[in-house]
Amino acid sequence: MREDSILDSNPPLGCSCRRVNYLALLLATLSPIQLARLQYGGGGDWYNDPDALPNLAREISERTSILATEEQKVLTLMDREIENYPVLYMTGHGKVSFSKAERERLRQYLRSGGFLYADDDYGMDESFRAEIAEVFPNSELVELPFDHPIYRIFYDFDNGPPQTHKHAEGPPKGFGLFDAGRLVIFYTYNSNPSDGWTVAHNNPPDVREHAFRMGINIVLYALLN
Secondary structure (H helix, E strand, C coil), X not given: CCCCCCCXXXXXXXXXXXXXXXXXXXXXXXXXXXXEEECCECCCCCCCCCXXXXXXXXXXXXHCCCCECCCCEXXXXXXXXXXXXXXXXXXXXXXXXXXXXXXXXXXXXXXXXCEEEEEECCCCHHHHHHHHHHHCCCCCCEECCCCCHHHCCCCCCCCCCCCCCCCCCCCCEEEEEEECCEEEEEXXXXXXXXXXXXXXXXXXXXXXXXXXXXXXXXXXXXXXX
């Protein structure tokens, strides 16, 4: 963990932006956050690894000053209460399909301050990319540089996202989509950290640890940006 983490009890006084972020986190601790899972159409197993988010929420509460409830919320894009959840998570092995209304709703949600984290569990890459291209036709998913704050905000990842499970040739990659200069979507490919949040895969302790660290970084970044 970074010694100058924004969650330190005594943030450096020489950085006004850090003080603002610190105050934002203090406000976030006044009530617990709840992580939300996206239920989508197309046949993909959106429900995969149901204990992943509850386990991540527990780690967030234990390691940071933010309290996260261990009960996940399942939402569709058309649920009106989606705007009450700042972080939306989706995963799966199969096809992702959004209706026209769902695409519009996702665009509205993200432009209103929401954040989507998508983790390919092998099999959703092509359809997910196609749907996101419909949601933001004038933007594209780009690989994030290793010095992006999402890899530094609490734990340091010098080489990008960890490779919890290898599903394809090549290194793990983290992609982002920016809208009006703001990162609104983070997408991990050939990385699959959410598989490390669940106990079902019996990952080695060090693999699970890196997966949880990446998850904590993602949530904290989403809450602060």
